[in-house]
Amino acid sequence: MSELATHGEQQPGGHEPIDVLVVGGGVIGLSIAWRCAQRGLRTTLLERGKLGEGASRAAAGMLAPVSEMELGAAGRRILDLGLQAAQMWPDFASELSEATGIPSQLRADGALMIAHDRDAAEALERAIVFRAELGLEVKRLLASEARELEPALAPTVRLAASLPTEQSVDPRWLSQALADAARSAGAILLEEMGVSSLLRAGDRVGGVRLTDGSSVTASRVVVAAGAWSGTLGEVPVRPVKGQIVRLRDPGGAGLLSRVLRFEGGYLVPRGDGRYTLGATVEEQGFATSLTANAAYQLLRDASRVLPAVLELELEEITYGFRPGTPDNVPVIGNDSLKGLLWATGHYRNGILLTPVTAQLVLAALDGSPHPDDALLAPANSADRD
Numbered sequence: 001m002s003e004l005a006t007h008g009e010q011q012p013g014g015h016e017p018i019d020v021l022v023v024g025g026g027v028i029g030l031s032i033a034w035r036c037a038q039r040g041l042r043t044t045l046l047e048r049g050k051l052g053e054g055a056s057r058a059a060a061g062m063l064a065p066v067s068e069m070e071l072g073a074a075g076r077r078i079l080d081l082g083l084q085a086a087q088m089w090p091d092f093a094s095e096l097s098e099a100t101g102i103p104s105q106l107r108a109d110g111a112l113m114i115a116h117d118r119d120a121a122e123a124l125e126r127a128i129v130f131r132a133e134l135g136l137e138v139k140r141l142l143a144s145e146a147r148e149l150e151p152a153l154a155p156t157v158r159l160a161a162s163l164p165t166e167q168s169v170d171p172r173w174l175s176q177a178l179a180d181a182a183r184s185a186g187a188i189l190l191e192e193m194g195v196s197s198l199l200r201a202g203d204r205v206g207g208v209r210l211t212d213g214s215s216v217t218a219s220r221v222v223v224a225a226g227a228w229s230g231t232l233g234e235v236p237v238r239p240v241k242g243q244i245v246r247l248r249d250p251g252g253a254g255l256l257s258r259v260l261r262f263e264g265g266y267l268v269p270r271g272d273g274r275y276t277l278g279a280t281v282e283e284q285g286f287a288t289s290l291t292a293n294a295a296y297q298l299l300r301d302a303s304r305v306l307p308a309v310l311e312l313e314l315e316e317i318t319y320g321f322r323p324g325t326p327d328n329v330p331v332i333g334n335d336s337l338k339g340l341l342w343a344t345g346h347y348r349n350g351i352l353l354t355p356v357t358a359q360l361v362l363a364a365l366d367g368s369p370h371p372d373d374a375l376l377a378p379a380n381s382a383d384r385d
């Protein structure tokens with residue numbers, strides 16, 4: 001490991017000192033590495049496994065601030081951040097695609113919230129009013145109107161709502177494109193490099209210690225270690241397990257063009273005959289089991305609103321650990337320890353929040369306040385609303 005750069009001096013291996021050391025190679029760490037390298041900062045990212053293999057690989061890729069919104073002050077903060085991110089996504093995806101030559105996988109076909117029985121319809125009526133009162137784009141649809149848009153919907157569907165501004169993206173494309181773009185911009189991305197702790201001297205963090213006992217110094221350390229971030233410092237992040245199913249229509253695309261949200265889950269079309277059906281929400285720590293019951297419940301609930309889902313081929317069942325915080329608001333910005341920044345706790349919205357997180361981290365690194373300073377969540381949960 002000693003071939004890595006040491007802050008302030010040239011290493012024997014000839015590497016330059018590191019301005020920004022990013023811990024974690026999911027979409028959050030990769031996007032930060034990309035933006036830092038673009039800015040001309042000497043950037044190294046350490047990933048203890050393979051890039052993009054954490055929660056980012058399991059994610060469905062909905063960019064869904066309106067359908068995911070939650071109640072309360074914390075919900076409002078996530079909504080504001082999510083709306084800002086959603087606006088950034090078209091340019092972000094084009095820029096990534098241009099930087100890498102990999103065609104963008106962004107889809108902007110909107111989403112439908114579906115109620116399949118009377119209770120669900122009552123809840124959906126409330127959800128529509130709540131969103132409309134906040135000025136969000138939502139349209140109540142009769143079941144017949146929803147079936148005109150998506151003819152494969154079940155005849156038993158009772159009510160729907162259209163959310164035309166919701167988008168989606170293939171998260172595996174995102175990780176790949178971010179890694180390629182970051183490398184092209186000059187970032188060094190290293191796999192199989194686990195960080196065991198932060199190097200701390202007084203009130204400053206000056207690097208990290210690796211699991212093999214060696215250390216790497218850097219001017220700034222950004223921890224973007226997803227659900228594992230809490231192992232590296234005082235950040236209130238816990239794993240929230242999600243099991244998710246990937247399906248494929250051997251006949252190709254056409255069954256569904258919009259994201260479907262229904263009681264018990266969601267179905268995300270990729271536009272090429274592949275569909276992602278998610279997801280469980282389990283407080284199980286880092287349990288890695290895949291259960292028949294999870295697949296059963298997801299398929300059962302989806303088939304109530306889209307019966308043909310049971311005819312699709314099963315490609316994959318997998319899981320990921322969402323990085324959850326007590327109020328679900330991500331932790332993005334400077335720690336009280338100098339030289340340390342956090343970019344974690346994105347819970348269900350890390351794919352959506354990727355572009356805005358990288359922007360906020362760059363603003364924090366610059367020391368220039370972001371236009372919306374309130375979004376820079378302090379690392380200490382006691383300071384949060």
Ligand SMILES: Cc1cc2nc3c(=O)[nH]c(=O)nc-3n(C[C@H](O)[C@H](O)[C@H](O)COP(=O)(O)OP(=O)(O)OC[C@H]3O[C@@H](n4cnc5c(N)ncnc54)[C@H](O)[C@@H]3O)c2cc1C
Nearest residue numbers: 024026048054055056061062195226242320349350351352
């Ligand atoms: C089933 C499921 C569905 C989801 N669907 C959506 C969705 O539709 N839309 C959306 O916006 N979000 C969704 N999410 C949430 C989203 O996946 C996460 O918020 C996001 O991927 C978090 O990205 P990350 O980079 O912080 O974490 P991760 O992708 O988990 O990356 C963290 C990385 O850090 C590495 N690491 C950890 N500790 C260390 C260490 N000590 N040293 C070095 N490396 C380390 C890990 O190996 C990992 O690669 C979903 C999540 C799940 C599980």
